[in-house]
Amino acid sequence: MSVSEMLFSFLGGLGLFLFGIKSMSEGLQAVAGDRLRLILEKGTKTPFRGVLTGTLVTALIQSSSGTTVLTVGLVNAGLLPLRQAIGVIMGANIGTTITAYLIGFKLSKYALPIIALGVFFLFFFKNKRINYIGQTLLGFGLLFYGMDVMGHGMKPLRNSTFFIGLMTNVENNTLLGVLIGSIFTAIVQSSSATIGVLQELANQGVVTYYQAIPILFGDNIGTTVTALLAGIGASVAARRAALTHFLFNIIGTLIFLPLFLTGVFTEIVKLFTDYIYILLPGFEGTWQTLNIKMQIAQTHGVFNITNTIIQLPFVGLLAALVSKIIPGVETEIDKKPQYLEPRLLGNPPVALANASRELLRMGKIAGETFENAVKYFFEHRLENKQTALQLEDIVDQLEKDITEYVVQASAGKKLTSELAGRSYIVLQAVGDLERVGDHADNLVELTDYALENNVKFSDTAVDDLRQMVDQVKQIFLMSLEALKAENVELARKVVACDDIIDQMEKDLRRAHIVRLNEGTCNGSAGAVYLDILSNLERIGDHSVNIAGYVLGER
Numbered sequence: 001m002s003v004s005e006m007l008f009s010f011l012g013g014l015g016l017f018l019f020g021i022k023s024m025s026e027g028l029q030a031v032a033g034d035r036l037r038l039i040l041e042k043g044t045k046t047p048f049r050g051v052l053t054g055t056l057v058t059a060l061i062q063s064s065s066g067t068t069v070l071t072v073g074l075v076n077a078g079l080l081p082l083r084q085a086i087g088v089i090m091g092a093n094i095g096t097t098i099t100a101y102l103i104g105f106k107l108s109k110y111a112l113p114i115i116a117l118g119v120f121f122l123f124f125f126k127n128k129r130i131n132y133i134g135q136t137l138l139g140f141g142l143l144f145y146g147m148d149v150m151g152h153g154m155k156p157l158r159n160s161t162f163f164i165g166l167m168t169n170v171e172n173n174t175l176l177g178v179l180i181g182s183i184f185t186a187i188v189q190s191s192s193a194t195i196g197v198l199q200e201l202a203n204q205g206v207v208t209y210y211q212a213i214p215i216l217f218g219d220n221i222g223t224t225v226t227a228l229l230a231g232i233g234a235s236v237a238a239r240r241a242a243l244t245h246f247l248f249n250i251i252g253t254l255i256f257l258p259l260f261l262t263g264v265f266t267e268i269v270k271l272f273t274d275y276i277y278i279l280l281p282g283f284e285g286t287w288q289t290l291n292i293k294m295q296i297a298q299t300h301g302v303f304n305i306t307n308t309i310i311q312l313p314f315v316g317l318l319a320a321l322v323s324k325i326i327p328g329v330e331t332e333i334d335k336k337p338q339y340l341e342p343r344l345l346g347n348p349p350v351a352l353a354n355a356s357r358e359l360l361r362m363g364k365i366a367g368e369t370f371e372n373a374v375k376y377f378f379e380h381r382l383e384n385k386q387t388a389l390q391l392e393d394i395v396d397q398l399e400k401d402i403t404e405y406v407v408q409a410s411a412g413k414k415l416t417s418e419l420a421g422r423s424y425i426v427l428q429a430v431g432d433l434e435r436v437g438d439h440a441d442n443l444v445e446l447t448d449y450a451l452e453n454n455v456k457f458s459d460t461a462v463d464d465l466r467q468m469v470d471q472v473k474q475i476f477l478m479s480l481e482a483l484k485a486e487n488v489e490l491a492r493k494v495v496a497c498d499d500i501i502d503q504m505e506k507d508l509r510r511a512h513i514v515r516l517n518e519g520t521c522n523g524s525a526g527a528v529y530l531d532i533l534s535n536l537e538r539i540g541d542h543s544v545n546i547a548g549y550v551l552g553e554r
Helices: 003-032 035-042 047-061 064-076 082-095 097-104 108-123 128-159 161-172 174-188 191-203 209-222 224-231 236-261 264-275 292-325 348-379 382-410 417-452 459-485 488-518 523-551
Strands: none
Touching: 003 047, 003 128, 003 191, 035 047, 047 064, 047 082, 047 292, 064 082, 064 224, 064 236, 082 097, 082 236, 082 292, 097 128, 097 191, 097 292, 108 128, 128 191, 161 174, 161 209, 174 191, 174 209, 174 236, 191 209, 191 292, 209 224, 209 236, 209 292, 224 236, 236 264, 236 292, 264 292, 348 382, 348 417, 348 459, 348 523, 382 417, 417 459, 417 523, 459 488, 459 523, 488 523
8 A cells, every 4th residue: 555545545544534433423413402511500519510511512523622622611601600610521522432442342333334324314304303313313423434444544554664763662661651642632523533533544454452542541630622712712611610620631631640650550451351341231241341442431431430430429628729729709699490499380470479589689680791792892801791691691591591480380279360460471571681782792792703803993093992881881770769669750761761862862863973074083983883872772661561461551
């Protein structure tokens, strides 16, 4: 085989393999839908439950990177505490071993029929769920077909003097193997892919078991790069969660590498195989009867399971360590409803009173979202952006929780006209408050655009915006106070202010167009400025809507 043929087979097979893993993971995530987020949110009350949840989710989507990135995102949104997130990350390392076990089974002869079935589901059905299943099957088939093609390109390496010398150096210098595995996985950003390559190299006789294990340890370190990248620009807690993934695998390598060098770790894996895995249904034979691919998969599995068992009791210590490395105040946001007590649903007057209290709490959070969004625009402080995004997620969730609670409290019950009116007000106002959060989120996005594109505003434009922001803040807070106290007079003041906000928006829009014509502001600044005005005016409109519910006009 020529060098070019060997290279094309390896790179083409690797491409098919990577695409297969990506397609399979995306298909599985699409089939699971939003349930993955809910599983992570609700199944992590303790670090141990977090481990089980992380293992389950990763086993479902076949991507430890996907799980850790999702976990970092939930921590960033304030929906998952750091201690529980550490458990999920540990579990993700266990769940990702399933891909290596699948590769250990020699399924390449079934690859083409699986690809054909996947394409059939993908192109000949209109049902989205069946399409996603087809995408999963296509990815699964491509994974094994890519392995087969890659293996064909790797065969000549067993006779390559350079490669044999490199692997001999790895066996003599295990740190070199760890470095190779770390760099390769960091580039590919998939430990499943690099471990799959390692398994195929071993299957072709190019790499021995003892040469493969240091590279395997490095693969586990390299996969943390994805989470570290996801943590860039995120909240303090999210960056700590990403760093935890890195430290967890580094510590694991520091523990097990010396054990491997002394032969202890290999004996642990063999004992684990012969005396524990033998109990599993369908598992036959011993360590000696396993093919080299399955031996590597087994080593990967034992490493991650025992590493988790060792480090799980020290979750608090790990959390303290990353808090020292990444200092800062972790913003604690109470994301759960405080007043929606399900045991009160049978008592509509009390349940609806509690729903009203939760509505006012939601209004306060929506106001804080707006406050942080405008601070981000004027001061460009990243913590304001992160807080605004966290709070907006909570506002969205509270809208769903409050709506569902009110519907349950009202369904099938004969409400008095007063209670029916209260139910109506809560259900209407909750939508307005959610939209206030959305407009605040729009302000964050507009600020991001302005910063990324170096959009500059004149001092006059900024001063005008400050005036309108102050006016909108005032009218919003007045509407919440009117809602809380059912104050009709205050509600009338809010409605009267609507004309002031509308006129201000028109005047500022007109003044900015004049600045554009005079060249004081450029076109990019003009578009962003006008969008900001529009969002501020809409927050004023929702404030008036809330006042209208108090007056009985909406």
